[in-house]
Amino acid sequence: MKNIMEVKNVKLRYGDFEALHGINLAFPEQKLTALIGPSGCGKSTLLRCLNRMNDDIADIKITGDILLAGEDIYRPHLDLVELRKSVGMVFQQPMPFPFSVFDNVAYGLKVAGIKDKELIQQRVEESLKQAAIWQETKDSLDRNALAFSGGQQQRICIARALAVRPAVVLLDEPTSALDPISSSEIEETLMTLKTKYTFIMVTHNLQQASRVSDQVAFLMNGNLIESGTTEEMFLAPKKEITSNYLNGRFG
Amino acid sequence: MNSKRTDRLATRVIYLLVAIIILVLIGILGNILIAGVPHLSWHFLTSASSSFEAGGGIRDQLFNSLYLLVLTLLISLPIALGAAIYLAEYAQDTWVTRLIRTTIEILSSLPSIVVGLFGYLLFVVQFGLGFSIIAGALALTFFNLPILTSNIEQAINGVPQAQREAGWALGLSNWKTIRGVVLPSALPGIITGIILSAGRVFGEAAALIYTAGQSGSIVDYSNWNMFSSTSFLNVMRPAETLAVHIWKVNTEGIIPDVNLVSAATSALLVIVVIIFNFGARLLGNWLYRNLTAAKVK
Numbered sequence: 001m002k003n004i005m006e007v008k009n010v011k012l013r014y015g016d017f018e019a020l021h022g023i024n025l026a027f028p029e030q031k032l033t034a035l036i037g038p039s040g041c042g043k044s045t046l047l048r049c050l051n052r053m054n055d056d057i058a059d060i061k062i063t064g065d066i067l068l069a070g071e072d073i074y075r076p077h078l079d080l081v082e083l084r085k086s087v088g089m090v091f092q093q094p095m096p097f098p099f100s101v102f103d104n105v106a107y108g109l110k111v112a113g114i115k116d117k118e119l120i121q122q123r124v125e126e127s128l129k130q131a132a133i134w135q136e137t138k139d140s141l142d143r144n145a146l147a148f149s150g151g152q153q154q155r156i157c158i159a160r161a162l163a164v165r166p167a168v169v170l171l172d173e174p175t176s177a178l179d180p181i182s183s184s185e186i187e188e189t190l191m192t193l194k195t196k197y198t199f200i201m202v203t204h205n206l207q208q209a210s211r212v213s214d215q216v217a218f219l220m221n222g223n224l225i226e227s228g229t230t231e232e233m234f235l236a237p238k239k240e241i242t243s244n245y246l247n248g249r250f251g
Numbered sequence: 252m253n254s255k256r257t258d259r260l261a262t263r264v265i266y267l268l269v270a271i272i273i274l275v276l277i278g279i280l281g282n283i284l285i286a287g288v289p290h291l292s293w294h295f296l297t298s299a300s301s302s303f304e305a306g307g308g309i310r311d312q313l314f315n316s317l318y319l320l321v322l323t324l325l326i327s328l329p330i331a332l333g334a335a336i337y338l339a340e341y342a343q344d345t346w347v348t349r350l351i352r353t354t355i356e357i358l359s360s361l362p363s364i365v366v367g368l369f370g371y372l373l374f375v376v377q378f379g380l381g382f383s384i385i386a387g388a389l390a391l392t393f394f395n396l397p398i399l400t401s402n403i404e405q406a407i408n409g410v411p412q413a414q415r416e417a418g419w420a421l422g423l424s425n426w427k428t429i430r431g432v433v434l435p436s437a438l439p440g441i442i443t444g445i446i447l448s449a450g451r452v453f454g455e456a457a458a459l460i461y462t463a464g465q466s467g468s469i470v471d472y473s474n475w476n477m478f479s480s481t482s483f484l485n486v487m488r489p490a491e492t493l494a495v496h497i498w499k500v501n502t503e504g505i506i507p508d509v510n511l512v513s514a515a516t517s518a519l520l521v522i523v524v525i526i527f528n529f530g531a532r533l534l535g536n537w538l539y540r541n542l543t544a545a546k547v548k
Contacts, residue, residue, distance in 0.1 A: 051420060053416065053419065053420065056425075058343075080422060081422035082422075083422075084419070084420060084421060084422035085422055088420065088421075089416075089417075089420035091413055091416065091417060091420075092413075093411070093413050095411070095413045095414055095416075095417040097414070097417070097418075097431075097432050097435070097436075098432075098435050098436045099435070107421060107431075108421045108422070111421055111422050111423055111427070112422065157417070160421070161420075164421075
């Protein structure tokens with residue numbers, strides 16, 4: 001199993017506060033890795049290091065290596081557009097831009113400099129199909145994406161992230177703002193897409209992690225406590241604290 | 252008193268307070284419209300004002316008001332937009348930006364007569380622009396900038412942070428995110444901000460008395476040459492606006508039909524502001540739809 005992304009001894013501090021104390025973790029290709037842990041454990045912070053979304057925060061210092069296909073994404077002169085084309089992201093709140101569905105999904109392609117209209121059309125259709133939202137949007141691609149329901153908006157955002165064919169997609173609690181039906185639909189979509197893309201997902205929902213993930217990493221207080229395949233982690237965790245968390249003894 | 256009764260009482264008090272506001276509004280608007288609208292006629296709208304006799308119109312004042320508004324917005328909108336983008340998106344919270352914000356607040360509470368006298372000293376006298384439309388437009392820009400800037404800043408701040416992150420996550424630069432995502436999202440709010448400030452500008456009198464002047468000049472509406480002194484587009488000619496006209500006919504009291512003229516002019520002023528409000532709202536919606544509709548298809 002090939003690792004597409006690797007995090008090596010990553011420490012992150014805001015001013016005097018160290019939020020991540022040396023994380024080592026590898027993300028296997030075409031698998032879904034779930035990052036779990038209590039609120040404030042650093043899982044979202046870690047996720048946001050993976051596409052350098054933390055860069056603009058004042059007084060932030062990140063040390064260690066984060067490798068994407070063997071290359072350090074924090075190397076100087078790295079092209080952020082290139083990086084974010086390879087590492088897409090979907091947020092907690094569905095955040096379509098205030099444009100039509102078509103323009104939302106095409107936006108990333110246009111940013112990446114693709115001008116071929118046929119290719120854009122084809123990519124938009126393909127991405128909407130992959131995100132399982134094509135049936136609901138194919139007759140209204142001109143409609144403002146904000147006019148759709150929350151679950152539909154989130155799928156449009158997934159399609160938007162997929163349109164540039166990223167190697168890795170980061171999911172920051174992608175279903176926590178959605179109703180149970182929309183959530184389970186998105187989970188199903190992720191299950192299908194796993195064969196093509198690598199996903200790294202932050203979730204508070206342990207059942208969700210057990211249903212959709214292949215690998216689980218448990219973080220607490222800025223430390224990676226334990227990671228392993230989902231089966232191992234849920235059935236036979238090595239550490240007691242992991243078992244306590246997964247069994248809902250604290251949260 | 253139990254909580255149910257307190258709740259009922261509070262609800263009634265709130266309804267009462269709202270009713271007072273509505274009554275005051277209806278009272279003022281109704282009074283102005285009832286007194287003025289019967290005197291509004293095509294003749295009144297299309298003839299020049301008279302200095303001594305009864306029966307003058309307000310054609311030039313109406314045009315001047317609209318022209319000044321357009322010029323003021325043309326000058327102040329780009330500046331306010333830039334300043335608002337800076338304050339909302341780039342400014343760190345330091346003493347410098349706090350000073351800028353305080354300055355803007357102070358500027359927005361300056362009495363307009365002070366802005367007018369300042370404009371008189373700076374534009375009319377110092378820059379030698381004389382009583383002119385351009386001097387008036389610059390004074391109104393001073394008057395308009397602070398409120399427009401903070402309105403636009405609020406509209407931009409209303410766009411959720413997550414929208415920006417979504418832009419960055421697609422690889423957009425900070426500026427592209429602002430231009431492509433944040434500004435379109437903020438557009439309805441920006442339009443509302445412009446309308447609010449435009450209403451104030453349109454009805455402003457004190458800031459114009461000493462800058463755009465209180466007298467009209469002979470205006471030829473068929474002369475499209477901006478640089479000709481008789482052209483209606485000439486920005487160097489003195490220009491009396493509707494609000495200044497109301498003030499002038501009442502202080503001078505020369506024309507015999509002064510009550511009629513000021514009532515009709517007030518009604519017109521109010522009606523134009525209302526039309527402008529609705530028009531700009533429609534424009535805002537139309538713009539929003541167009542900016543957000545499919546472009547690549």
